[in-house]
Structure formats: structure tokens, C-alpha cells
Amino acid sequence: MSVILFASVVRARDGLPLSASTDHEQNISVQETKKHLKVLSRKLEQLPDRCTMKRGPHHVHFISSLGVSYMTLCSDSYPSVLAFCFLEELQKEFITAYEMVPINSAVRPYSFIEFDNFIQKTKQRFNNPRSLTTKVNLADMQTEIRLRPPYPISPQELGLENGITHRKDPTYKGIAPRLEPVTLTGIISCLLSLMCAGLNLIRGFHSVESLLQNDFDVSCVIAFFLGTAACLYQCYLFVYCSSWRNTKSFLAFGLICLCNLYLHELRNLWQLFFHVTVGAFTTLQIRLRQPQSKSPDYNV
Structure with missing residues (x-):
């Protein structure tokens, strides 16, 4: 079935997840692909602003703008044009809803988890293409993708092969734990x-x-x-x-x-x-x- 399975908003400089769709009851294949997505989020600053990656029966697409990346995991038969239109809608809403200062200063994962409400509504709408009312958007995106196609990423490029991580990114240090308040x-x-x-x-x-x-x-x-x-x-x-x-x-x-x-x-x-x-x-x-x-x- 052609559907969007998962979406997340990530800070590009360090891969900190800002928000994501809270999905339940996903199969093992989706969970494994989400692990690839986490590795990918640590390398966002090294990649172009529009990329796509195939992993088994899934496609991962993302776009980046103003230090924030919008990522989605779809079934491999889901049209890439619709996927990138979906990401653009997330981007426009997130930029409108939140200022850059709290985004840049966030230290805890999923600090903007309430944005999941918009992700879920938009995902449901794009999983039912007949309900989409914006046809001009699709035409514009088709033209843009034809003129500037997404950069294809291979799992080997991320140090991943057959779902196994072979090497870690030496530049990624993760998020340092915070101490309790000073007394x-x-x-x-x-x-x-x-x-x-x-x-x-x-x-x-x-x-x-x-x-x-x-x-x-x-x-x-x-x-x-x-x-x-x-x-x-x-x-x-x-x-x-x-x-x-x-x-x-x-x-x-x-x-x-x-x-x-x-x-x-x-x-x-x-x-x-x-x-x-x-x-x-x-x-x-x-x-x-x-x-x-x-x-x-x-x-x-």
C-alpha cells in the first residue's frame, strides 16, 4: 500500500529530533529503516538540501532549510512528488509556528512534540490523495524535481549495509546529558x-x-x-x-x-x-x- 509511514523534524547541525509522528504498531522493517533515518540525521549538514534514500521496501525523503530538516519514511511505491509536497507543507507550518531562537537553543529531544498534531493531520491527508485540494503545488513540485532531482543516498554512503552499522560518525558526539539544577x-x-x-x-x-x-x-x-x-x-x-x-x-x-x-x-x-x-x-x-x-x- 502506498502510504507515508513516518515523519520527523530534526535540527540539522546535530541531528536533535525536534518533533515526530507518534506511531504505534509498526512492523520490524519500518523499525529497521527508522534506525537508518537516525544515522542519516547525524549527517544532514554534510548532505544537499533535498535527498532521497531507498532501503528495502521503503523510501526516505528529506528537505532542509534554515538549519532544520524535515524527513519522511514512505513505502517505495508512494510518489516522490507527493512526499516532497508533504515535506514542504511541514516546513511552511513549522517555520510559521516556531521562531529560530527556541529551535537553536533546544537541548532536549522532542521539545516541539506538539507539532505532531499537524504532522498526523497532514499525513492522513496525503495518504488519501483524492482529498488533496492543492493541484498547483503538485505541478510546481514536479517541475522542480525534474529540473533539480533529489540527491540519491546509498546505505553504504552512511556506513550502513544490510541494516547494520559498520562505522560511527567520529564527528557526532551526541547530546551531552544535563545535570540537575544547582542547589x-x-x-x-x-x-x-x-x-x-x-x-x-x-x-x-x-x-x-x-x-x-x-x-x-x-x-x-x-x-x-x-x-x-x-x-x-x-x-x-x-x-x-x-x-x-x-x-x-x-x-x-x-x-x-x-x-x-x-x-x-x-x-x-x-x-x-x-x-x-x-x-x-x-x-x-x-x-x-x-x-x-x-x-x-x-x-x-
Whole structure:
């Protein structure tokens, strides 16, 4: 049967899905082709603004404009002219409904999932060509496709063959997970860590001056600067998400403890207690501030 099976709106620069048709009960072949479509969405900036790809019993078509791509998955017998007219209608409505600022600043997948209402209505209309009222549009599109045909993409060009991904795009890094909102105690711990880093840095420079004037132990200078680096790295781990984040924070805290243990002759008990306590407090805040849970996929 000649029908449009799926449609999505994707940000071209990073492949972030902005909206998609929420389809249910699709067969395995459609699901496999949708995986190809996800790989394709990561390479949109490298491709022309109008492309088509055949995969088994399906065709994938897309157009791109103003940093947004409109993609559709159809049965291979569905007329390409109708498919591109369908994409143009999605493009006109999406540009009218949303401004570029929220589109460019979106960080969560499917931030404009409400656009699915328009996708579903338009898809139903184009799946019943007799109900189409715009005949001039079809004629214009036929002429445009004849003069500038879509660029044909092969699965091998995407690194796909027989439905299997053979290589990953090294330039695609995905969407970095966001951390939970900052709390007041977290801000305080970060400020205290910066204070400890500053104190270590000042003492480190003073130690360098003493080293130039007499036989001051160079290892103490290194300990001060390592303590500075460990405190600053804890601040970085608190602000940004990275792999093995909790382990790195414990290692940084261990380095703070070792530096202060080595510098025990140059600091009194209260100074040592302050630096170690701040390090432990910041480590706890890093542990408590976890990445946000993954957003739902809305069955797309």
C-alpha cells in the first residue's frame, strides 16, 4: 500500500529530533529503516538540501532549510512528488509556528512534540490523495524535481549495509546529558573550593619566592599547586557532566588530603581541617548533583 509511514523534524547541525509522528504498531522493517533515518540525521549538514534514500521496501525523503530538516519514511511505491509536497507543507507550518531562537537553543529531544498534531493531520491527508485540494503545488513540485532531482543516498554512503552499522560518525558526539539544577549548598561548596584554590595558589607563589631566596623544599611548592589544581577540578566536576564523574571527584579529594598531609608542618590544625572539610563537602555535592533522567521517547 502506498502510504507515508513516518515523519520527523530534526535540527540539522546535530541531528536533535525536534518533533515526530507518534506511531504505534509498526512492523520490524519500518523499525529497521527508522534506525537508518537516525544515522542519516547525524549527517544532514554534510548532505544537499533535498535527498532521497531507498532501503528495502521503503523510501526516505528529506528537505532542509534554515538549519532544520524535515524527513519522511514512505513505502517505495508512494510518489516522490507527493512526499516532497508533504515535506514542504511541514516546513511552511513549522517555520510559521516556531521562531529560530527556541529551535537553536533546544537541548532536549522532542521539545516541539506538539507539532505532531499537524504532522498526523497532514499525513492522513496525503495518504488519501483524492482529498488533496492543492493541484498547483503538485505541478510546481514536479517541475522542480525534474529540473533539480533529489540527491540519491546509498546505505553504504552512511556506513550502513544490510541494516547494520559498520562505522560511527567520529564527528557526532551526541547530546551531552544535563545535570540537575544547582542547589544553594552546591553553590556554597563551589565557592569554598575556589577559596581553597586561591589560598593554595597564594601560598604556592610565596613558596616560589622563598625557594629563590633560600633552600625551601621544592616539593612543598608542588604540593601547593597540586592542591590548587585539585580544588579547581572539583569545581569543574560540580558544574559539568563527564564520564566517571564520581570516581574523579573522589580521586581529587584524595589528592587534596595527600597535599594537606604533606603540608602539615606549614599549616596549623584549623587550616588543615578547613581544607579537608571543604574538599569532602564538595565531593558530597558532586555526588548529590546527578545527571537528569532521560526524556521520554514518546513512542517515536
